Amino acid sequence: MAETVLSTGIRYETLPENYVRPPSDRPRLSEVVSEHIPLIDLGRSDTLQIIHEIGKACESHGFFQITNHGISLESMQKMARIAKEFFDMPLEEKMRFYSDDPSKKMRLSTSFNVKKEKVHNWRDYLRLHCYPLEEFVHEWPSPPSAFKDVVSTYCTEVRQLGFKLLELISESLGLERDYMEKVLGKQGQHMAINYYPPCPEPELTYGLPGHTDPNTITILLQDQHVAGLQVQRNGKWVAVDPHPNALVVNIGDQLQALSNGRYKSVWHRAVVNSNKERISIASFLCPANDAVIGPANPLTKEVSPAIYRNFTYDEYYKKFWSRNLDEEHCLELFRR
Ligand code: OGA
Ligand code: NI
Secondary structure, three states: OOOOOOOOOOOOOOOOHHHOOOHHHOOOHHHOEOOOOOEEEOOOOOHHHHHHHHHHHHHHOOEEEEEOOOOOHHHHHHHHHHHHHHHHOOHHHHHOOEOOOOOOOEEEEEOOOOOOOOOOOOOEEEEEEOOOHHHHHHHOOOOOOOHHHHHHHHHHHHHHHHHHHHHHHHHHOOOOOOHHHHHHOOOEEEEEEEEEOOOOOOOOOOOEEEEOOOOOEEEEEOOOOOOOEEEEEOOEEEEOOOOOOOEEEEEOHHHHHHOOOOOOOOOEEEOOOOOOOEEEEEEEEEOOOOOEEOOOHHHOOOOOOOOEOOEEHHHHHHHHHOOOOOOOOHHHHHEO
């Protein structure tokens, strides 16, 4: 059991035993390949071309980076800075927010699901529910004094971007532009501010082990200087090197279900390194709890019958958190 967080200010000399993965389940960093994942410029005027590129990226990689996405550099930098400020606070200040209960709407925690897992991950995270803002913002941390302001602004911008992406994705599937928005209901929004401290033995552990995201779509603000995100492709792990001012987008399990398996919610992981901390900020759009998710009707004509059954997001999310991260794809449990 991890009793506390890793971001204590103490530099570890050796990796504690309960973080050591068995030899069959290690990152094998020397085998990681460096390929580019699609980079899509959202600022162009040719919308049809953008839609086409997004569709291709969702099918082939499940991941892409975007530039000219509408979130200002200033807002991204402020967000990254405030995240660091939070984790740099004294331990006592942070521990007021600590909880290992995944149902909490604001909590600092460590690893992934400390109560369930056997081996821990080299990560701390602050997880926030962000929509509707006015319901949650008052309980967010302060200090850092600018936290509520900066994070609210970033969240609002990211939400707009998320909806724009969902429209483009709907169109890329040949669906009505507002198809997703209608099916997904009043979408929730969560944020995970991930903090990966320098790790004495990065070959023996993960920041986050391979997983897919259970939600609709994820928008990740990566550390601009320290890489660590890797995505699976053709059985290999590919490093996603940060592109200047870009955001990383990935398809979550819900879009894989809605697209009847055409768009991929791809396995990805975060690895750590021995000399630099790394911070990433993941924003998750999540269907309303009572939204009924299943392959979109227009996509399930005779040629490609529905491969998943219908389910509510509530049912899915409970299943997801009842499991360990490194098990089979959660969506497999919802096949017809
Ligand atoms: C996540 C995630 C990757 C990263 O938070 O779900 O995949 O690079 N994060 O931190
Ligand atoms: Ni993820």
